[in-house]
Amino acid sequence: MRLAILGGSFNPIHLGHLNLAFHSYKELAYDKIAIVPAYISPFKIFCKDTEVEDRLKMIDLAIADKPYMYCEVYEIERQGISYTIDTINYLYQKFPDIEGKIGLIIGDDLKENFFRWKDAEEIIKKTDIIIGKRTGLKGAFDLLNTEQTKASVKELKNEILNISSTQIRDAVLQNKDFSSLVPKGVYDYIIEQGLYKENGIQVSEIKSGISDLMNTSDIELKTQEIDSFAKSVLTESRYAHSVRVAEYARHLAKEYKKEGVSPALAYFTGLAHDICKKCSDEELVKLVEADGLGIDNVENTRLNLLHGRAAAIVLQKKFGINDESVLKAAAFHTFGYEGIDALGKIIYIADKIEPGRPDTENFRNMVKSSSLNELMLAVLDWNLAYIKKKGASVHPETKKMYEQIQKELKK
16 A cells, blocks of 8 residues: 655645545556644644644545545644654554655645654655645755655645635624635535634734733732643743743832733743743744734744744633734744834843843843833843854844834833
8 A cells, every 4th residue: 555644734625635646646657645644742722622623624524535645643642742653653663664755745735844854854754745836836856855854755636726725714703705615515514513613823922012011910819820820831941031021020010010920921921922832833934824924934944033023812712812912912022023122122121031041130120210112222232242243144023123122222
């Protein structure tokens, strides 16, 4: 038996997925195409436990008339974090009669980040990489087709169907027609079950936001939840850093009380800012699909820079946090952003100069004699010099934020 696999969250499965599976079957003569839904945990934000059943049901409906496809539930049953290499190893054990290598179907939109997948080189050794067209970018996988990696790469001749699950969920939320994006059975199921009416996360919720400021009791309760969650997903040293950021953010809120930032809210945000720091690159890419902002050139050089945006999504979808200021402060604590508010400045500063950071005492000594903007500019100058020394790129939003702080100081 010749087997190829197509993995994803399939939330929901759509015609773009089926297009890649069909062309792999037809063009490359595979006997079976395994549709492999991922189990998204502990950072799952789209799928509550009951909704796993919905995803599986929609897959069954989508492939009911396609006998060459089947739904492989290994990652769902295994739970935990889903890694492609684990699934591949499992399938070789499950099907000892597999002929040749398993085919791994991926879209050309994953081209630049493939080598950041867990055990990417091992995946290359054990599979034939099948590239399907989703964006139409040329030369997508040149790096894979080299002597160094000895990759087996096959490119499909499929038509481009630039469809995403996020696009479908947003269409449901906005009461737009999406019947042309999914099989009829899936469309009917989504309508009948009322799926995605409350599950989407909109870019506007982070950019222009829902101002739903938490009261004191809410903050205390949510802080306990975040503290427990952070302990469970972070290393001891990263958790300790988060606590120091939280404590120093609270200190700054008190010192700069004229800025009107609640010390309790500053503590909460500081504690939460790094909750996705230990996510894999694969997890981060999946999570940030939800904010619709894409992945820019700077982030693409180091995908772990996405951990702030991922944290904001988890805060909103897992913990029900809709405070615009909190979400932005967490999402953009690494780069900052144009229009940054007082809480954002406090978290940005606290992350850079908390007492556990070396060579930062001089900045902490500035607090008594400097305004928040003066301290912010000093920290920015220091951080920009560090970035320049490393030869790294400065994020465009950091430059815009720098100009903003300068203008505010001149007023």
